[in-house]
Amino acid sequence: MPLVYRALLADRAEGRVTEVVLHDVDAARLGAIARVLDEQAAGVPAAPAVRVTTDLDEALRGADFVFSAIRVGGLEGRAADERVALAEGVLGQETVGAGGIAYGLRTVPVAVDIARRVARLAPDAWVINFTNPAGLVTEAMSRHIGDRAIGICDSPVGLGRRVARLLGAEPRGAWLDYVGLNHLGWLRGLQVDGADLLPRLLADRDLLESFEEGKLFGADWLQSLGAIPNEYLHYYYFNREAVAAYRGAERTRGAFLHDQQARFYEEMRNPEAAAFKTWDATRAEREATYMEHSREAAGAGERAPEDMESGGYEQVALALMRAIARDERATLILNVRNRTTLAELDADAVIEVPCLVDASGPHPATVTPLPGHATGLVCAVKAVEREVLAAAESGSRATAVKAFALHPLVDSVSVARRLMDGYARAHPGLAYLT
Ligand code: G6P
Ligand code: MN
Numbered sequence: 001m002p003l004v005y006r007a008l009l010a011d012r013a014e015g016r017v018t019e020v021v022l023h024d025v026d027a028a029r030l031g032a033i034a035r036v037l038d039e040q041a042a043g044v045p046a047a048p049a050v051r052v053t054t055d056l057d058e059a060l061r062g063a064d065f066v067f068s069a070i071r072v073g074g075l076e077g078r079a080a081d082e083r084v085a086l087a088e089g090v091l092g093q094e095t096v097g098a099g100g101i102a103y104g105l106r107t108v109p110v111a112v113d114i115a116r117r118v119a120r121l122a123p124d125a126w127v128i129n130f131t132n133p134a135g136l137v138t139e140a141m142s143r144h145i146g147d148r149a150i151g152i153c154d155s156p157v158g159l160g161r162r163v164a165r166l167l168g169a170e171p172r173g174a175w176l177d178y179v180g181l182n183h184l185g186w187l188r189g190l191q192v193d194g195a196d197l198l199p200r201l202l203a204d205r206d207l208l209e210s211f212e213e214g215k216l217f218g219a220d221w222l223q224s225l226g227a228i229p230n231e232y233l234h235y236y237y238f239n240r241e242a243v244a245a246y247r248g249a250e251r252t253r254g255a256f257l258h259d260q261q262a263r264f265y266e267e268m269r270n271p272e273a274a275a276f277k278t279w280d281a282t283r284a285e286r287e288a289t290y291m292e293h294s295r296e297a298a299g300a301g302e303r304a305p306e307d308m309e310s311g312g313y314e315q316v317a318l319a320l321m322r323a324i325a326r327d328e329r330a331t332l333i334l335n336v337r338n339r340t341t342l343a344e345l346d347a348d349a350v351i352e353v354p355c356l357v358d359a360s361g362p363h364p365a366t367v368t369p370l371p372g373h374a375t376g377l378v379c380a381v382k383a384v385e386r387e388v389l390a391a392a393e394s395g396s397r398a399t400a401v402k403a404f405a406l407h408p409l410v411d412s413v414s415v416a417r418r419l420m421d422g423y424a425r426a427h428p429g430l431a432y433l434t
Helices: 002-010 027-041 056-060 074-087 097-121 134-148 155-166 198-202 212-217 219-225 231-237 239-248 253-267 275-288 292-298 313-326 372-394 397-406 413-426
Strands: 019-023 049-053 065-068 126-129 149-151 175-181 184-192 330-337 350-358 361-364
Touching: 002 027, 002 275, 002 313, 019 027, 019 056, 027 049, 027 253, 027 275, 056 097, 065 097, 065 313, 074 097, 074 239, 074 253, 074 413, 097 126, 097 134, 097 372, 097 397, 097 413, 126 134, 126 313, 134 149, 134 330, 134 350, 134 361, 134 372, 155 175, 155 184, 155 198, 155 212, 155 231, 155 330, 175 330, 175 372, 184 198, 184 231, 184 372, 212 219, 212 231, 212 292, 231 239, 231 292, 239 292, 253 275, 313 330, 313 350, 330 361, 372 397, 397 413
Parallel strands: 019 049, 065 126, 126 149
Antiparallel strands: 149 330, 175 184, 175 350, 330 350, 350 361
């Protein structure tokens, strides 16, 4: 939220955002973040007004844009998502594999409730979904508010920017031939003035191993693929190493963030605390440790500073809002309904794809068809997402087990059953599954 608010503060253009309403179910947390924003706004003329409320309906009424970023079960829940899976020897991660399924099963019913309220109280609003697992959650919301549900992620933009810079191109002027699901996509081309620059990168081993994704996957594998995968595909292509690194770690990502966030809110209880400074320090620490186990498993070493640079989420969200509100055409990689983009998926399946955005919303662009191995993964994971959505709707535990069992990173139906039992014990929020 502070990153988004900073981007709003820098926006001086006509038709900019004038009011921000913050909603949280936890009043203390709401107060702490309001203090951070208040410090950010100090001395900025015509800063957007900030109102806070613990009443969701009050926050939604009359909104033009709704940013939805929730964490059902809190960071404690995220840590349990990771722990239960790792105890079974399979990947425990926020969005990928068993951890992502457990998180999805908890989150979908809550996201659907929000979408229903939006449909009632702010029927013309566009919902920008930040909540992970972002593709699945966006699809759940789209069943109630259609194409007004748009999911965002900063990983494809980050990948595109890194590759464009390596090739000496201006990231804004480059067209990214990227498609897949959220955290499951491939960059197959990068066009500047009609010429594809990616083959030059794929042919140069040293250049390939000089940036984040190249270090993670290694030049050989990238050359075999003929594409640059989203960094989250490391969990698939190097699953064994990733699971081993996570199991060997002192703390999971969720446990780290849980402790860090608890410290932040504890410090915020001190009325003298410099709110923005405290928040910013936690952000820097969070970003420095992002995907640390994967990088360790790959021997990728420290992150380069340019790989850590932000300008992700908040820039995508602001550009998206601008394009819609001011009818300024923009091209952004978003999570939207497929329509006819990927022939193997139905029209309502939410995918991650470059979109042309204007006042009428995002329209998926034409991309090069995916090769068979990528289509296979996309279809398998979409089928799992559909089982999660079905389980959330019906409350059927057997359907939830089916979701776990069909996932390519869960290697046995008996493991899936034990995962379901473990998650049911860990999460009161899964009691609806019977
Ligand atoms: C990246 C991912 C997001 C994720 C974020 C924070 O930007 O694309 O999906 O939410 O990192 O990850 P963290 O592990 O710090 O919560
Ligand atoms: Mn993401």
